[in-house]
Amino acid sequence: MSADFLYGIEVILNGLMAGVMYALVALGFVLIFKASGIFNFAQGVMALFAALTLVGIMEGQIPFSHLINEIFGTKIHNFGWEVPALLAIALTLLVMVAFAWAVQQFLFKHLVGQEPIILFMATIGLAYFLEGMGDLMWGSNIKTLDLGLPQGGSRVIEELSANLGGDDFYGFFIDKLDMVASVVAIILVLALIAFSQYTKHGRAMRAVADDHQAALSVGISLNFIWVLVWSLAGLVALVAGVMWGAKSGVQFSLSLIALKALPVLMLGGFTSIPGAIVGGLIIGVGEKLFEYTVGPMIGGATENWFAYVLALLFLVFRPQGLFGEKIIERV
Amino acid sequence: MNETATPQMQDQTLEDYTTADGRKIGGVMMDLKSITLRFGGLIAINDISFNIRQGEIRAIIGPNGAGKSSMLNVISGFYQPQEGEVWFMGKKRPTMRPYKVARQGIARTFQNIALFEGMTVLDNIMTGRLNFMKTGWVAQSIWLGSAKKEETINRQKVEEIIDFLEIQTIRKTPVGRLPYGLKKRVELARALAAEPNLLLLDEPMAGMNVEEKEDMSRFILDVNDEFGTTIALIEHDMGVVMDLSDRVVVMDYGKKIGDGTPDEVRNNQEVIEAYLGVSHD
Ligand SMILES: Nc1ncnc2c1ncn2[C@@H]1O[C@H](COP(=O)(O)OP(=O)(O)O)[C@@H](O)[C@H]1O
Ligand SMILES: [Mg+2]
Numbered sequence: 001m002s003a004d005f006l007y008g009i010e011v012i013l014n015g016l017m018a019g020v021m022y023a024l025v026a027l028g029f030v031l032i033f034k035a036s037g038i039f040n041f042a043q044g045v046m047a048l049f050a051a052l053t054l055v056g057i058m059e060g061q062i063p064f065s066h067l068i069n070e071i072f073g074t075k076i077h078n079f080g081w082e083v084p085a086l087l088a089i090a091l092t093l094l095v096m097v098a099f100a101w102a103v104q105q106f107l108f109k110h111l112v113g114q115e116p117i118i119l120f121m122a123t124i125g126l127a128y129f130l131e132g133m134g135d136l137m138w139g140s141n142i143k144t145l146d147l148g149l150p151q152g153g154s155r156v157i158e159e160l161s162a163n164l165g166g167d168d169f170y171g172f173f174i175d176k177l178d179m180v181a182s183v184v185a186i187i188l189v190l191a192l193i194a195f196s197q198y199t200k201h202g203r204a205m206r207a208v209a210d211d212h213q214a215a216l217s218v219g220i221s222l223n224f225i226w227v228l229v230w231s232l233a234g235l236v237a238l239v240a241g242v243m244w245g246a247k248s249g250v251q252f253s254l255s256l257i258a259l260k261a262l263p264v265l266m267l268g269g270f271t272s273i274p275g276a277i278v279g280g281l282i283i284g285v286g287e288k289l290f291e292y293t294v295g296p297m298i299g300g301a302t303e304n305w306f307a308y309v310l311a312l313l314f315l316v317f318r319p320q321g322l323f324g325e326k327i328i329e330r331v
Numbered sequence: 332m333n334e335t336a337t338p339q340m341q342d343q344t345l346e347d348y349t350t351a352d353g354r355k356i357g358g359v360m361m362d363l364k365s366i367t368l369r370f371g372g373l374i375a376i377n378d379i380s381f382n383i384r385q386g387e388i389r390a391i392i393g394p395n396g397a398g399k400s401s402m403l404n405v406i407s408g409f410y411q412p413q414e415g416e417v418w419f420m421g422k423k424r425p426t427m428r429p430y431k432v433a434r435q436g437i438a439r440t441f442q443n444i445a446l447f448e449g450m451t452v453l454d455n456i457m458t459g460r461l462n463f464m465k466t467g468w469v470a471q472s473i474w475l476g477s478a479k480k481e482e483t484i485n486r487q488k489v490e491e492i493i494d495f496l497e498i499q500t501i502r503k504t505p506v507g508r509l510p511y512g513l514k515k516r517v518e519l520a521r522a523l524a525a526e527p528n529l530l531l532l533d534e535p536m537a538g539m540n541v542e543e544k545e546d547m548s549r550f551i552l553d554v555n556d557e558f559g560t561t562i563a564l565i566e567h568d569m570g571v572v573m574d575l576s577d578r579v580v581v582m583d584y585g586k587k588i589g590d591g592t593p594d595e596v597r598n599n600q601e602v603i604e605a606y607l608g609v610s611h612d
Binding site: 209222 | 407428431434438439445446448449450454457459462481482522525
């Protein structure tokens with residue numbers, strides 16, 4: 001096999017792994033949008049906030065310490081302990097569930113029945129609030145998240161694949177952290193699907209996504225389901241935040257991963273779980289392949305815009321997304 | 332004609348009795364006292380009182396816009412009346428949200444069908460069992476076995492209802508693809524899956540052909556007879572109402588203008604003028 005072809009395969013593999021992460025982030029949007037019609041602009045900031053909280057808890061930081069010091073003239077920063085990663089992840093998850101509850105209780109409960117654009121605006125406010133809250137609780141310096149996950153290229157894969165091609169092929173370069181991230185993302189996606197298909201609350205969630213009146217009539221509390229979907233979105237944000245944070249540090253730019261989910265949603269449709277998955281994979285593979293093949297001819301850096309152009313083309317020819325029902329306007 | 336001249340039958344004498352076809356009617360299950368419901372300046376329900384007795388089929392009739400659906404919505408908690416009291420099973424019910432009302436054993440269907448269009452018939456009916464599924468989601472997510480067991484038990488009940496309503500052939504069909512008449516039947520099935528004490532049916536036969544209406548009438552009678560379910564239904568077809576119901580409430584412009592057995596109501600002059608006259612012009 002020619003080296004070019006094999007490197008092409010490597011690009012596809014890397015694209016698939018990126019795609020899984022895009023799909024995961026997109027799922028966070030889909031969960032909330034399906035159940036409540038809210039397009040959650042704060043999804044990216046939720047990932048940032050989750051990662052910040054995880055680092056803070058692991059390092060034993062005292063939340064709001066800067067504020068406390070300002071007011072009381074104290075000089076506290078740390079509890080003086082370190083929390084093991086797994087426990088810290090569990091605690092962070094609790095924080096995200098509390099956040100979900102608070103969002104429902106103090107914000108969206110009072111906005112039931114409002115226009116989608118109002119709900120969307122509310123999530124913009126929420127995003128800025130949460131960003132500020134993250135700074136206030138944990139400080140605004142860049143943090144490193146060290147979970148002890150494997151880093152660097154996988155030697156095993158490189159060596160095993162090296163003799164697939166000729167002399168100018170040195171084996172697949174696959175980042176270990178990317179592999180871990182994909183595996184975790186795949187497990188989470190499968191778990192979310194199983195949850196929604198086979199559990200009592202999963203069925204209730206689908207019911208609410210389909211028809212609020214009917215859901216009420218069989219005894220489903222909309223409030224509860226909305227807290228549930230925001231909690232699940234918080235879980236997705238946590239995983240995405242952890243994986244991205246472990247790779248490139250926990251800082252503001254982490255919240256921009258949400259921007260990667262937008263084209264995925266345009267491709268896959270805002271209400272389709274399979275759509276988010278397939279859309280994520282198409283965009284992940286598409287942008288890496290495009291960069292590999294066409295990129296060098298047009299000066300590279302195509303990954304910044306390729307996904308959006310692809311999504312725009314999709315919007316023109318198939319506005320309902322890959323799996324959406326055809327939209328037929330009645331006149 | 333004033334209230335006292337309206338024929339009243341078992342309302343006052345609340346001893347149990349047995350109907351001509353052998354069904355047992357008990358005491359008052361749902362008591363609505365002086366209900367008034369307004370939408371801004373519009374009075375949808377104007378100081379209406381009536382009750383529903385254990386085991387009976389209670390019809391609510393009246394011209395379009397009379398406030399019948401609003402009344403069902405008050406009973407099921409979808410609307411909160413500005414005035415009046417709702418007594419259920421001998422207790423005054425506080426202001427209660429619809430999902431809580433449903434959990435108290437009051438199931439309903441909607442005039443404009445509210446089904447989960449994207450789900451299969453089976454899944455739709457299964458949602459009616461949600462309140463029988465006790466295993467929490469944490470337990471379910473960790474140990475799928477308990478979820479499976481629970482699912483099996485509830486599936487059994489659902490299958491019984493499917494057989495009962497003769498919809499075996501469409502079990503796996505997404506509801507969105509069903510014709511109107513079958514959708515109405517699936518909606519009834521979902522309500523029945525909750526094993527309600529009180530079943531509220533808002534125009535269960537509207538838009539059906541004669542044959543479908545006969546089927547639906549038979550199902551309603553069978554539900555009442557076999558499960559002893561108390562039923563309140565809104566229906567336009569006077570023939571159907573006369574055949575099915577034990578007692579009838581007649582509404583017009585938000586007011587109650589008649590209350591009694593089908594025969595009593597049929598011979599009530601005010602009812603004839605307000606309603607029967609309208610329906611035959
Ligand atoms: N949610 C609502 N908001 C405003 N007006 C309503 C609402 N529901 C019902 N109404 C009004 O209340 C009156 C009674 O309606 P309804 O109970 O649906 O009558 P029926 O079922 O007897 O045809 C109508 O004038 C209707 O327009
Ligand atoms: Mg009506």
